[in-house]
Amino acid sequence: MIQVDLHGRVAIVTGGSRGIGRATAIQLAACGAKVAVNYNRHVEAAQAVLAHIQGLGGEAIAVQGDVADMKAVQSLVETVLSSFGRVDILVNNAGITRDTLLMRMSEEDWDVVLNTNLKGAFNCIKSVTKAMIKQRYGRIINVTSVSGVAGNAGQANYSAAKAGMIGLTKAAAKELASRNITVNAVAPGFIETDITADLSEELKKSILAMTPVGRWGKPEDVAYAVTFLASQEAGFITGHVLAVDGGLVM
Helix, strand or coil: CCCCCCCCCEEEECCCCCHHHHHHHHHHHHCCCEEEEEECCCHHHHHHHHHHHHHCCCCEEEEECCCCCHHHHHHHHHHHHHHHCCCCEEEECCCCCCCECHHHCCHHHHHHHHHHHHHHHHHHHHHHHHHHHHHCCEEEEEECCHHHHHCCCCEHHHHHHHHHHHHHHHHHHHHHHHHCEEEEEEEECCECCHHHHCCCHHHHHHHHHHCCCCCCECHHHHHHHHHHHCCHHHCCCCCCEEEECCCCCC
């Protein structure tokens, strides 16, 4: 565990029941934060994250809600404020894929990915800023992707959404910096999660060959980076996109 003290801080992690979100929620809690684990469908997985955090002696709640729905996000934030009294850290991690070639991509495939991945981040940022501005403190971390930096064939919707998150990060960082609220992003490479589990063995080998450090990333690799950006010590960093990709895009 990295030595970051988050005692007294309250964090929201969207898509917190699995993968990068799960690892991030656990890491933030291990550093002392109270954590709201947002999930949409995977209630059992979310409860398992709570049990893990509680086993560490931490405090957490699970809150269901689709981040693409502004009213659901507002309800999420209201629940966190009523439960913990404040919100200091927002990790926009919720995301989905609908991969296919652009010429085969349906309008629905485009819309659902943009609505969840990009509009969802906007909904969450907009919903927490009032509380963060009032307390004059906040840390917002958006989980984008190397696909948003370099693009990826078969992922026009996902790449566009993740690139949009980078623009959103920089714009929000400029708007909120004077209120002691930082906004940064992490851009994971290929991480061992449910999303990447179904890739073909041939593609997995080619990805490994392109990654200079010679291994796939683990969710914890991203969680450590997020935790640092969520810390007091990272207060002079804003508008930055931190690659956590083993050197894949450089």
